[in-house]
Amino acid sequence: MAETVRIQSLGAKGDGVAELAGKPTFVPFTLPGELVEIGSGPTNRILEPSSERRPAPCPHFGACGGCDVQHASEEFYRAWKRDLVVQALARRGIETEVDGLVPCPPASRRRAVFSASRQGGRVQLGFFEAESHRLADLSVCLVVVPAIASRLDDLRKLAALVIDRRRPARLTVTATASGLDIAVSEAARLEESSRQALICLALQQDFARLTVNGEAVVEARRPVIDVAGTAMVPPPGGFLQAVAEAEAAMADLTLGYLKGARQVADLFAGSGAFALRLAKGARVHAVESDAPALSALDQAARHAGGLKPVTSERRDLFRRPLTAKELSRFDGIVFDPPRVGAEALCHELARAQVTRLVAVSCNPTTLARDLNILLVGGFRLQSVTPIDQFLWSHHVEAVALLTR
Numbered sequence: 001m002a003e004t005v006r007i008q009s010l011g012a013k014g015d016g017v018a019e020l021a022g023k024p025t026f027v028p029f030t031l032p033g034e035l036v037e038i039g040s041g042p043t044n045r046i047l048e049p050s051s052e053r054r055p056a057p058c059p060h061f062g063a064c065g066g067c068d069v070q071h072a073s074e075e076f077y078r079a080w081k082r083d084l085v086v087q088a089l090a091r092r093g094i095e096t097e098v099d100g101l102v103p104c105p106p107a108s109r110r111r112a113v114f115s116a117s118r119q120g121g122r123v124q125l126g127f128f129e130a131e132s133h134r135l136a137d138l139s140v141c142l143v144v145v146p147a148i149a150s151r152l153d154d155l156r157k158l159a160a161l162v163i164d165r166r167r168p169a170r171l172t173v174t175a176t177a178s179g180l181d182i183a184v185s186e187a188a189r190l191e192e193s194s195r196q197a198l199i200c201l202a203l204q205q206d207f208a209r210l211t212v213n214g215e216a217v218v219e220a221r222r223p224v225i226d227v228a229g230t231a232m233v234p235p236p237g238g239f240l241q242a243v244a245e246a247e248a249a250m251a252d253l254t255l256g257y258l259k260g261a262r263q264v265a266d267l268f269a270g271s272g273a274f275a276l277r278l279a280k281g282a283r284v285h286a287v288e289s290d291a292p293a294l295s296a297l298d299q300a301a302r303h304a305g306g307l308k309p310v311t312s313e314r315r316d317l318f319r320r321p322l323t324a325k326e327l328s329r330f331d332g333i334v335f336d337p338p339r340v341g342a343e344a345l346c347h348e349l350a351r352a353q354v355t356r357l358v359a360v361s362c363n364p365t366t367l368a369r370d371l372n373i374l375l376v377g378g379f380r381l382q383s384v385t386p387i388d389q390f391l392w393s394h395h396v397e398a399v400a401l402l403t404r
């Protein structure tokens with residue numbers, strides 16, 4: 001039955017929020033203030049559009065799970081994203097100045113994880129919505145760098161050789177300085193004939209490296225990521241900040257905040273986006289649980305000229321966080337955990353003799369929880385900067401400085 005609702009706000013996942021029969025109702029692709037008819041068909045009818053509404057630039061918007069908010073003015077979009085951080089902090093009772101959002105340009109995502117499946121004999125390649133089976137077959141993608149956007153058909157040809165009938169394959173595609181680095185997971189078991197076909201295709205398409213279900217199929221060239229002048233070869237499908245400009249913005253803030261520190265810990269260091277930059281001015285101890293990531297960091301540090309010593313430690317920081325005593329030997333610390341945050345580590349940090357801390361986060365909710373632990377432990381929050389890395393999605397990063 002059709003109902004008419006007035007959208008009150010935009011929720012944390014980018015859906016419009018309205019009240020219906022006293023309950024919150026989520027209406028995708030709407031904006032605050034809009035009057036919307038819902039439930040009358042597959043799409044909702046906007047009866048009164050917001051003055052902030054704009055035509056979505058991408059023809060796949062709405063059908064593709066990659067973007068949530070393309071239908072608003074840039075000013076509205078940026079304010080909403082910044083507010084996701086403000087609101088998450090406020091829910092923990094943290095009232096603080098939050099900087100303006102560092103924006104993300106279109107055509108800048110160097111790392112994308114596509115899904116591919118076969119529908120009626122045709123290979124479809126695109127992004128799934130969370131918890132959805134909707135996969136739009138992309139003819140264009142406005143968020144990825146041209147080196148990826150121009151290769152969607154080639155990626156479909158590759159997917160055709162690896163798709164398992166029972167589940168979609170995942171293609172982690174990274175544009176590196178030496179060509180595309182592609183890691184396919186959840187692929188069908190490779191028969192010798194499809195392995196040969198993949199090798200031919202990868203060489204013909206000039207992919208730098210192709211890995212399928214963890215097996216190196218082709219490495220025509222080492223895929224190289226430039227980390228502010230240091231060459232780093234990432235492990236296949238390993239973590240990499242998705243947008244080089246966003247990584248640089250987070251790193252610039254971190255380096256500025258830790259200026260003058262001599263002994264720095266980079267916790268949840270990945271392949272060294274921060275460590276390799278920090279080591280230009282300080283000794284760095286990098287801690288991370290993923291062995292291939294640490295090995296990439298080590299190799300890069302060893303081959304780079306002019307860096308101060310970089311040591312690394314493989315350690316599960318959830319189960320075995322550095323202790324307050326271990327942390328107290330550093331005069332600067334940066335930590336950049338996955339979405340679940342760094343609760344156990346923050347309890348140790350709160351007790352450590354550390355005066356300068358940089359928290360980098362991809363989840364405002366866990367960031368707020370972790371900051372709260374540090375504030376109770378006597379730190380003061382000096383700044384919070386939201387950074388857009390996933391343009392037109394509901395994801396937002398943040399960098400915060402804490403001092404004692």
Ligand SMILES: C[S@@+](CC[C@H](N)C(=O)[O-])C[C@H]1O[C@@H](n2cnc3c(N)ncnc32)[C@H](O)[C@@H]1O
Binds near residue numbers: 271287
């Ligand atoms: C958001 S990434 C940050 C990586 C790095 N700072 C960068 O900017 O490229 C989070 C990192 O935490 C690592 N990680 C996940 N769980 C961990 C754990 N329990 N202990 C230590 N590291 C972990 C992941 O492997 C990943 O490299």
